[in-house]
Amino acid sequence: MSARLIDGKAIAADIRADLREQVQRLPVQPGLATVLVGTRPDSVTYVNMKHRACAEVGVRSVRVELPESVSEAELVGRVRELNTDPQVHGILVQLPLPPHIDEERVLAQVSLEKDVDGFHPVNIGRLAMKNRDPLFVPCTPLGCIELLRHSGTAIAGRQAVVLGRSNIVGLPVALLLLRENATVTVCHSRTRDIAAVVRQADILVAAIGKPEYVQADWLRPGVTVIDVGINQKPDASSARGYRLVGDVDFDACRRVAGQITPVPGGTGPMTIAMLLRNTVRAAQRQVQNG
Amino acid sequence: MSARLIDGKAIAADIRADLREQVQRLPVQPGLATVLVGTRPDSVTYVNMKHRACAEVGVRSVRVELPESVSEAELVGRVRELNTDPQVHGILVQLPLPPHIDEERVLAQVSLEKDVDGFHPVNIGRLAMKNRDPLFVPCTPLGCIELLRHSGTAIAGRQAVVLGRSNIVGLPVALLLLRENATVTVCHSRTRDIAAVVRQADILVAAIGKPEYVQADWLRPGVTVIDVGINQKPDASSARGYRLVGDVDFDACRRVAGQITPVPGGTGPMTIAMLLRNTVRAAQRQVQNG
Ligand SMILES: NC(=O)C1=CN([C@@H]2O[C@H](COP(=O)(O)OP(=O)(O)OC[C@H]3O[C@@H](n4cnc5c(N)ncnc54)[C@H](OP(=O)(O)O)[C@@H]3O)[C@@H](O)[C@H]2O)C=CC1
Ligand SMILES: NC(=O)C1=CN([C@@H]2O[C@H](COP(=O)(O)OP(=O)(O)OC[C@H]3O[C@@H](n4cnc5c(N)ncnc54)[C@H](OP(=O)(O)O)[C@@H]3O)[C@@H](O)[C@H]2O)C=CC1
Numbered sequence: 001m002s003a004r005l006i007d008g009k010a011i012a013a014d015i016r017a018d019l020r021e022q023v024q025r026l027p028v029q030p031g032l033a034t035v036l037v038g039t040r041p042d043s044v045t046y047v048n049m050k051h052r053a054c055a056e057v058g059v060r061s062v063r064v065e066l067p068e069s070v071s072e073a074e075l076v077g078r079v080r081e082l083n084t085d086p087q088v089h090g091i092l093v094q095l096p097l098p099p100h101i102d103e104e105r106v107l108a109q110v111s112l113e114k115d116v117d118g119f120h121p122v123n124i125g126r127l128a129m130k131n132r133d134p135l136f137v138p139c140t141p142l143g144c145i146e147l148l149r150h151s152g153t154a155i156a157g158r159q160a161v162v163l164g165r166s167n168i169v170g171l172p173v174a175l176l177l178l179r180e181n182a183t184v185t186v187c188h189s190r191t192r193d194i195a196a197v198v199r200q201a202d203i204l205v206a207a208i209g210k211p212e213y214v215q216a217d218w219l220r221p222g223v224t225v226i227d228v229g230i231n232q233k234p235d236a237s238s239a240r241g242y243r244l245v246g247d248v249d250f251d252a253c254r255r256v257a258g259q260i261t262p263v264p265g266g267t268g269p270m271t272i273a274m275l276l277r278n279t280v281r282a283a284q285r286q287v288q289n290g
Numbered sequence: 291m292s293a294r295l296i297d298g299k300a301i302a303a304d305i306r307a308d309l310r311e312q313v314q315r316l317p318v319q320p321g322l323a324t325v326l327v328g329t330r331p332d333s334v335t336y337v338n339m340k341h342r343a344c345a346e347v348g349v350r351s352v353r354v355e356l357p358e359s360v361s362e363a364e365l366v367g368r369v370r371e372l373n374t375d376p377q378v379h380g381i382l383v384q385l386p387l388p389p390h391i392d393e394e395r396v397l398a399q400v401s402l403e404k405d406v407d408g409f410h411p412v413n414i415g416r417l418a419m420k421n422r423d424p425l426f427v428p429c430t431p432l433g434c435i436e437l438l439r440h441s442g443t444a445i446a447g448r449q450a451v452v453l454g455r456s457n458i459v460g461l462p463v464a465l466l467l468l469r470e471n472a473t474v475t476v477c478h479s480r481t482r483d484i485a486a487v488v489r490q491a492d493i494l495v496a497a498i499g500k501p502e503y504v505q506a507d508w509l510r511p512g513v514t515v516i517d518v519g520i521n522q523k524p525d526a527s528s529a530r531g532y533r534l535v536g537d538v539d540f541d542a543c544r545r546v547a548g549q550i551t552p553v554p555g556g557t558g559p560m561t562i563a564m565l566l567r568n569t570v571r572a573a574q575r576q577v578q579n580g
Binding site: 104108121122123124125126127128129130131132156157158159165166167171175178181183184185186187188190191192197200 | 394398411412413414415416417418419420421422446447448449455456457461465468471473474475476477478480481482487490
């Protein structure tokens with residue numbers, strides 16, 4: 001048996017096509033502002049990808065770039081300017097911020113209505129609470145749920161195991177799965193006998209940042225696997241000297257799983273599609289609310 | 291074999307004795323304000339218990355009582371007055387609020403420094419996030435952790451199962467257990483085969499509000515059981531016509547569990563002790579910060 005692939009690249013392309021149409025129907029052009037502090041190569045790459053994706057669906061994008069040495073006050077000042085800029089409907093502060101800046105204080109300054117990354121402390125608090133709806137949900141976790149939906153995997157009443165509890169992936173994924181009425185288990189570096197826990201899963205989300213860590217014999221046959229990991233593995237046959245692999249040993253696990261996302265081409269493209277969707281929805285809301 | 295009892299009543303009494311001393315050493319008398327809207331009998335009872343407990347440890351308590359029909363604006367106005375009242379160090383808005391009032395908006399008005407109930411959306415958001423520390427943690431969940439500590443139950447690396455995901459008990463308990471490095475599973479009314487999930491638990495926290503629901507044959511021998519449930523069970527032999535039971539079938543489960551909290555006398559007294567502790571700490575902080 002071989003698992004059915006959950007093709008994040010194709011699903012994300014469909015979502016982008018749909019968003020392109022929605023953008024055309026809007027009376028204003030949606031705008032996304034990215035705020036990048038410093039020049040971390042991975043952050044620069046992510047920001048560039050986001051701008052390219054914006055262009056593709058017709059979202060205007062604005063780039064704010066600040067030196068590594070910027071003061072928190074100055075950064076907050078720039079965020080406040082964006083809050084009042086009518087051409088900017090979504091604001092994304094690229095994380096991580098340099099250590100001299102208090103991340104939570106900065107994120108708390110982003111207007112709730114423009115918090116398309118979903119990391120405003122109030123949006124996170126609402127995500128954790130029953131009967132309170134965050135205006136926006138973090139993009140990678142939202143992309144995981146969307147992949148489950150598109151793959152036809154039932155969530156309610158199923159056992160979901162999440163590997164990882166980071167603020168940007170593991171924990172919000174777990175909160176979203178709980179909202180979808182899964183029975184949710186969260187594992188992390190202190191979990192004992194992780195294989196036995198994973199074996200309970202009908203749905204497994206791996207977000208630990210360890211290349212090919214999840215083994216095939218940990219899986220219950222038929223499980224749906226969402227692999228969030230993006231790791232570099234040395235590979236002499238590649239021009240770059242490495243290739244990208246997930247947190248799951250894909251070649252072995254696909255023989256046991258029922259459905260599985262590839263890396264690359266799984267959760268990665270979905271993250272960006274969800275950012276675009278959040279931005280278009282922010283613009284729609286702001287148009288409606290005048 | 292019979293489980294060791296975790297005596298919440300005795301542990302809470304020790305904590306109160308310690309707080310009484312701390313209060314005497316403070317240059318100001320700590321003050322707690324309760325805000326009660328309407329006359330729900332259970333809410334009235336809880337508020338009364340809190341005032342009695344304050345008196346016992348030397349905390350001044352102030353009672354704000356508002357009619358069921360109070361407007362949200364008026365309620366918020368009262369909360370703001372308490373925020374600026376130097377004699378009030380902690381503010382507790384008794385929940386639930388009437389349906390015409392937006393609970394989150396009201397809780398968000400409580401000064402973070404005085405949010406001794408821990409329900410400000412920002413405190414909840416911080417509770418959910420790694421490396422962010424809420425100023426205060428909700429009292430019942432905190433009491434559960436404190437009972438585990440006092441019982442000598444190791445948490446890190448153990449499997450914890452939480453039954454219930456309410457905003458006031460289940461979910462914050464799960465987040466706290468995760469912070470303590472347990473591997474945490476959250477169950478709820480949509481969970482299938484709850485017995486099999488419970489059987490994985492080294493630590494079980496039951497907070498579902500169903501009298502004696504958890505059965506002895508669901509338990510792994512030696513498990514530590516924290517029973518948060520407070521339910522009325524008809525009992526002709528009692529003058530009131532009922533007696534209080536937990537969410538766990540105590541008489542049967544104590545034969546399998548390693549340690550267990552009784553109801554009453556388990557989590558109930560701890561909730562109030564934690565409220566007093568939060569209030570005393572709020573006063574200590576406010577004295578320090580001038
Ligand atoms: N597809 C996408 O768009 C995105 C992909 N990613 C990728 O997802 C992965 C995770 O990212 P992120 O959440 O930011 O990573 P973090 O490093 O912030 O968090 C990793 C989490 O995994 C846990 N963990 C580490 N080792 C183990 C182990 N051996 N067993 C169980 N748990 C373990 C850690 O536990 P503890 O808390 O105890 O330390 C931690 O909770 C990375 O590969 C990253 O590149 C990230 C963002 C977007
Ligand atoms: N000791 C103390 O100081 C306190 C005690 N309590 C007591 O704790 C208990 C829970 O209170 P609270 O959290 O406010 O209650 P809620 O009614 O708000 O929440 C109950 C939770 O239990 C879940 N649940 C209900 N039935 C089942 C079932 N058959 N199997 C699994 N899960 C189920 C619900 O699931 P779903 O989300 O799917 O509906 C929900 O998440 C009550 O008995 C209450 O009196 C409460 C506060 C303080």
